[in-house]
Amino acid sequence: MDASLDRLHSFFRKMTADGWDVAGPLKWGFFFVDPDPDKLRQLFGELEDHGYHIEELHQADDQDWVLQVSKTEVLAAEKLHRRNLAFNELAAGCGVALYDGWDVGQK
Numbered sequence: 001m002d003a004s005l006d007r008l009h010s011f012f013r014k015m016t017a018d019g020w021d022v023a024g025p026l027k028w029g030f031f032f033v034d035p036d037p038d039k040l041r042q043l044f045g046e047l048e049d050h051g052y053h054i055e056e057l058h059q060a061d062d063q064d065w066v067l068q069v070s071k072t073e074v075l076a077a078e079k080l081h082r083r084n085l086a087f088n089e090l091a092a093g094c095g096v097a098l099y100d101g102w103d104v105g106q107k
Contacts, residue, residue, distance in 0.1 A: 003084035008077040031100040040067035
């Protein structure tokens with residue numbers, strides 16, 4: 001995933017303008033993609049002890065599986081940026097094809 005701190009700052013400003021409490025806990029979702037679901041399960045093993053939960057592991061198409069993990073916490077733009085960079089490295093280190101980004105919802 002191409003991580004841009006400037007885009008994250010812009011996104012956080014928009015969230016605040018839309019009435020979101022970005023200083024409070026939100027439910028953050030993170031997505032990983034690979035043709036091998038076992039690699040995704042192995043990657044989750046690296047996250048499980050850090051408070052992440054599996055939201056979904058499903059086959060997206062004929063080739064790829066998608067792992068969605070989530071964690072409810074407070075994340076500032078800078079911390080989310082560091083998380084994106086770390087998840088890019090985690091995916092590469094686990095041999096997973098792609099860290100595909102994040103989403104956020106109210107807890």
